[in-house]
Amino acid sequence: PYVADAQVRISQVGAKVTVDITEVRPVMLWTTDSGTRWLRDDGLALEPRGETPPGLYAIIDAPAAATLPGAASGSAMAPEVLQSAQALVNRLPGITTLRYNAIVGLNFQLPDAGYWVYWGDDAEVEKKLNNLAAAETLLRTGQAEGAVIDVRFDRPYIK
Numbered sequence: 001p002y003v004a005d006a007q008v009r010i011s012q013v014g015a016k017v018t019v020d021i022t023e024v025r026p027v028m029l030w031t032t033d034s035g036t037r038w039l040r041d042d043g044l045a046l047e048p049r050g051e052t053p054p055g056l057y058a059i060i061d062a063p064a065a066a067t068l069p070g071a072a073s074g075s076a077m078a079p080e081v082l083q084s085a086q087a088l089v090n091r092l093p094g095i096t097t098l099r100y101n102a103i104v105g106l107n108f109q110l111p112d113a114g115y116w117v118y119w120g121d122d123a124e125v126e127k128k129l130n131n132l133a134a135a136e137t138l139l140r141t142g143q144a145e146g147a148v149i150d151v152r153f154d155r156p157y158i159k
Helices: 079-091 125-140
Strands: 004-013 016-023 028-032 035-039 058-060 099-102 105-109 116-120 149-150
Touching: 004 149, 016 125, 079 099, 079 116, 079 125, 099 125, 125 149
Parallel strands: 028 058, 058 099, 116 149
Antiparallel strands: 004 016, 028 035, 099 105, 105 116
16 A cells, blocks of 8 residues: 555653554546556555555546646646546536546536536536536427537537
């Protein structure tokens, strides 16, 4: 395992040394052409060690386009991408897989509806959720047709 923090206490009575170690807990998985890495909450990508904790969402990004600018490819994810992904899966828990590309940012298939959603990178979650709900209503009522809902802008775009 990776160590996130270590505390050492030395007792003056009985010559006792206590070491408390906190392991790194990945928050998501990042799957690129180089393999799958654990993501820390700060976006640093780590080679998996031991068992991968269950229930982690994966961001599929074959060319590692979400790499933090200035970092080696696949070594760290841009924080705004990771934060947006975390906010997204917390608000729409039915999503099973997120994808990322440099053109549309985060994108995914909407559970139970089949529409593809272009989410983008930033964390304007409430605005995007409102745009998504409005677009779903238009599609469901037949007022619009399309297979892709783009919520990256001020108003939803359906194509």
